[in-house]
Amino acid sequence: MLLLNLLNVQTVLVALTVGLLVYVIRRRFIYRLPPGPWAIPLIGNFEVYTKPLVHRLILQLSEKYGPVIRFSFGPITTVFLNNYEVVMEALVKRKADFAGRPASVTFSLISEGYKNIALASYSPMWQYHRRVAMKALRNYLQGDLLEKLTQDNMTKVMNMMAAEAEKGPIELKSHLDNIVFYQLFTLCFGENKEIGDPDVEFLLREKDNVNEAIGNGLREDLLPFLKDVYPSKRYIIIKEAADRVFSFLNRLLQKHQETFDPNNIRDLCDHLLLARSEAEKSGDDESLEKLNDTYLVQTLSDIFFAGVDTTRLTLEWFLCFISGLPEIQAKCQAEIDKTIGRRCPSIADRQALSYTEACLYETMRAGVIAGLGVPHLTICDTQVGGYDIPKDTVVLINHFALHRDTKYWKDPEKFDPLRFLDENGKMDPTKLDSWLPFSAGRRVCLGESIAKPEILMMCVHLLQRFEISLPEGVKPNFAGVHRDVFGTESPADLRIVVKERLR
Structure with a gap:
């Protein structure tokens, strides 16, 4: 019996090996695949994906293999796009070809089975939900609601920063979390919470738990069956946190339904x-089915959580550069003083704050906020850069490589806001090639229209009120520290000194 079992195991292993070889050889003959380093079957290029800062390593390897590189993350074939030309060909010229999203255990957990916008694959359902969310965001941007919300929230947090600064240099994370988290909470749910509110702190704590657990990815993402037979501790942490968060958001949605008034739209939840309500009145059963509670909660979760870390990291990198480059800070403050003085900034001031906005754009280029972004998936056989990309191939955009491309950025490691200005000192839209912090094409960031004016106003508020510097004896450090699998880096050990500016 033992011999028979061993023979059965050997038979299965031989069959699997032969099948894998046939599959690999067949793909070689049918497709002209992108180049890349040799990978161990099933294990892949472990020397790449087991290291931090994959986006930097891929950029180095692109010098050998070119802008389109093929790697294997375990058994998963992945293609990296490393320059502006191939990225635009894939995302803009080929449009929907690259608009899918890969399935993963982690993505499924944090989206209740891909029912949000960021992680759902390209489909008519996804298109519908995106249109609804975009309409809600556009309505939100009308009027002065964003300005009032930013002003109120920034005043609260800056008062806390000023009080803490009396004791010495301040740690930024908690203050930046407060700036971003409380603002997004009010945007989505209408409640203007005080700093320290238990509901908001609960969501902030759960968000940090999930981020820490995701880290460099779960083993279940490579071998999904493990979640059913031997789930990892990190998988359990994410699942339990997701359950708690979605239960909480469902309660908030229920409260909004009980007080909903179509003549008094208070927030994004009401817009959804x-x-x-409009689908119900029109008898549009198909649209009504697409707007059930789960999908509404997931859309709110998308807008709420997707913007938190990227906005906070943008502010953190902005303060890193500004505190280490006092001459650039002084130019921003001179522009702010001349344009606004001491009144509260508004979105209308944006046109007259070109230098400050250029500093924000340069922050998004030079700071590694999302080195790789969210992975794409090809929904059909397609091509890019002269290579064949088979259907269901995972594709990653190396934003770090785009933002360090010497073809577009002279001395790319230098922080230079003048890159984005014309000869009259105004923002020049023709200088935005290879600048894609919000991605492009069908999967361009949903919140881009809000993020740029919102973050600019946050930066203006901070520079208008404070002189920002490094502690005595500390030298500027613009090196990033690895954070997660998405190629995110944060400034190293950033503590700053803030002083009230003389009025």
């Missing part, structure tokens, strides 16, 4: 309920 309005879309459902």
Whole structure:
């Protein structure tokens, strides 16, 4: 019996090996695949994906293999796009070809089975939800609601920063979390919470738990069956946190439904309920089915959580550069003083704050906020850069490589806001090639229209009120520290000194 079992195991292993070889050889003959280093079957290029800062390593390897590189993350074939030309060909020229999203255990957990916008694959359902969310965001941007919200929230947090600064240099993370998290909470749910509110702190704590657990990815993402037979501790942490968060958000949605008034739209949650109300009145059963509670909660979760870390990291990198480059800070403050003085900034001031906005754009280029971004998936056989990309191939955009490309950026490691200005000192839209912090094409960031004016106003508020510097004896350090699998880096050990500016 033992011999028979061993023979059965050997038979299965031989069959698997032969099948894998046939599959690999067949792909070689049918497709002209992108080049890349040799990978161990099933294990892949472990010397790449087991290291931090993959985006930097891929950029180095692109000098050998070119802008389109093929790697294997375990058994998963992945293609990296490393320059502006191939990225635009894939995302803009080929449009929907690269608009899918890969399935993963982690993605499924944090989206209740891909029912949000960021992680759902390209489909009519996804297109519908994106249209509804975009309409809600556009309505939100009308009027002065964003300005009032930013002003109120920034005043609260800056008062806390000023009080803490009396004791010495301040740690930024908690203050930046407060700036971003409380603002997004009010944007989505209308409640203007005080700093320290237990509901907001609960969501902030759960967000940090999930981020820490995701880290460089779960083993279940490479071998999904493990979640059913031997789930990892990190998988359990993410699942339990997701369950708690979605239960909480469902309660908030229920409260909004009970007080919903189509003539008094208070927040983004109300805008989504309005879309459902309009579908009910029109008898549009198909649209109504697409706007059930789960999808509404996932859309709110998307807008709320997707913007938190990227916005906070942008502010953190902005303060890193500004505190280490006092001459650039002084130019921003001179522009702010001349344009605004001491009144509260508004979105209308944006046109007259070109230098400050150029500093924000340069922050998004030079700071590694999302080195790789969210992975794409090809939904059909397609091509890019002269190579064949088979259907269901995972594709990653190396934003870090785009933002360090010497073809577009002279001395790319230098922080230079003048890159984005014309000869009259105004923002020059023709200088934005290879600048893609929000991606492009069908999967361009949903919140881009809000993020750019919102973050600019946050930066203006900070520079208008404070002189920002490094502690005595500390030298500027613009090196990034690895954070997660998405190629995110944060400034190393950033503590700053803030002083009230003389009025």
